[in-house]
Structure formats: structure tokens, C-alpha cells
């Protein structure tokens with residue numbers, strides 16, 4: 001299956017499973033949206049939605065926020081991540097929008113990126129959601145899910161993921177794909193313990209396919225003989241070597257023969273790992 005075909009299947013199946021693919025941030029206009037998206041960097045949408053009602057009430061317009069100080073904003077957002085920086089960014093964003101864009105939130109990605117606190121991803125989310133601009137923002141969920149499913153290949157940065165996704169997803173679907181992949185990553189293909197049993201993509205997912213190829217656990221190993229068991233050489237050892245496999249994952253290896261067919265002697269489970277593309 002090529003990546004274009006994989007992307008088509010992915011979007012079709014996710015559409016069937018996620019009836020309303022849209023942002024979970026609560027906002028009423030582009031001013032509130034850009035604030036919510038800035039606050040959501042490295043933070044959950046649920047947490048952001050808890051603080052924005054009071055923030056929007058205290059600073060209902062761009063002008064109100066531009067006239068404020070970061071110290072006035074801080075208490076209202078102190079429960080989100082990085083409240084110090086985000087207070088400064090919010091005030092700076094409002095002042096720049098007032099001075100450079102006539103008090104409007106600009107609609108283009110390049111102009112949006114001139115606002116403090118607005119990086120490439122934030123700019124694309126605002127442009128796509130508020131102004132219907134064709135954009136495909138890549139956050140931690142899109143990054144992980146696109147790599148796991150195999151919609152992208154050897155993409156190690158969000159920008160690389162974005163470029164590759166845009167090649168295999170039709171432009172008209174970029175905005176929808178962004179929301180579908182985020183929601184799939186948030187609720188099903190989670191960073192820890194993805195819920196593959198409940199996923200509609202198992203037959204199209206490279207990560208799942210590799211998981212199926214991991215060796216079954218072994219019975220009757222004796223941990224008294226050593227912490228690890230090398231099935232290739234049939235012996236136990238305590239101090240493993242390591243080996244980086246062809247997928248760039250560091251694996252535990254046998255110090256004698258270099259085999260990665262190594263098991264935990266206590267549990268019988270394989271020590272082999274499948275790269276899961278979590279962003280730390």
C-alpha cells in the first residue's frame with residue numbers, strides 16, 4: 001500500500017468514527033481563538049477551556065488586552081503551562097496586532113507568525129480554523145499518529161511531517177485531516193498504550209504491523225541464572241549490550257552474539273521495542 005492510499009483509507013475510516021472533527025478549544029471569534037491556541041501550547045485543551053472564560057471576561061477586546069500588563073494577565077492563566085511567558089506573549093500579541101495590523105487578527109500564516117507567541121503551528125491553526133486558509137498544522141498528536149500509521153516516512157520534525165502529509169492528502173482535506181488526526185491521537189492512538197484494539201486502522205497501520213511481528217513471550221525462563229535470556233545463543237546474562245536497529249530504535253542486545261532476540265528472564269517478555277514517535 002503506498003502512502004497516498006494509506007492516507008485515503010485513514011481519512012475515510014476516521015471520518016466514519018469521528019463525526020465532528022473540529023477543535024475542542026472554546027472561542028467565539030478569532031481574537032478569542034488566537035488566545036486559546038497560544039495558551040494550548042504544551043497544555044491540554046481542557047485546561048485552557050477552564051481559564052479562558054474569566055480571561056475573556058476580564059479582557060473582552062484586543063484593545064483591552066493590549067492595554068493590560070503581563071502581571072494583570074498572569075493570575076488568570078497561572079494554571080496553564082508556562083504562565084509567565086504566555087502572559088507576556090498574550091499582551092505582546094494584542095499590542096502587535098493593534099500597532100501593525102490595525103487592531104485585527106491577520107488571516108495569513110506569515111503575518112500571524114509576526115505576532116509574539118505565535119509559531120508556525122499556532123499560525124496555521126488560527127489561519128485554518130478562523131479564516132479557512134488551507135493549512136495542515138502539525139502538533140504532537142499529528143506528528144505521532146502520522147509517523148505511526150506510516151503516512152510519512154523518516155519525518156523527524158513537525159515541518160517534515162507537514163511537507164510529507166501535504167503530498168499525500170488533497171489540499172481540500174488539509175483542515176479536516178488536522179482535526180481528525182488530532183482527535184484520533186488524543187483518544188485512540190494515545191502516546192502511551194495506544195488503543196489498537198478499538199482502532200479502525202489496524203490493517204493500514206505500520207506501527208501495528210510491526211507490533212504483530214514481535215516475538216511471543218517465553219515460558220519457563222529462570223531469572224536466577226541472569227536478568228536476560230538470549231534465545232539465539234540460549235544463555236543468560238545480566239549486563240546487556242545495545243544495538244540500534246534499522247528503524248533507529250536502540251534495542252537490548254546479547255553481549256556475546258549481538259542478537260536482539262533477547263527476553264526479560266523474569267516476565268518472559270521480549271525486550272524488543274517498536275519506535276512509537278512520542279515527543280518528550
Ligand code: SF4
Nearest residue numbers: 189194196199205208
Ligand atoms: S492501530 Fe494502534 S498504533 Fe495504529 S493508528 Fe491505531 S491505535 Fe495507533
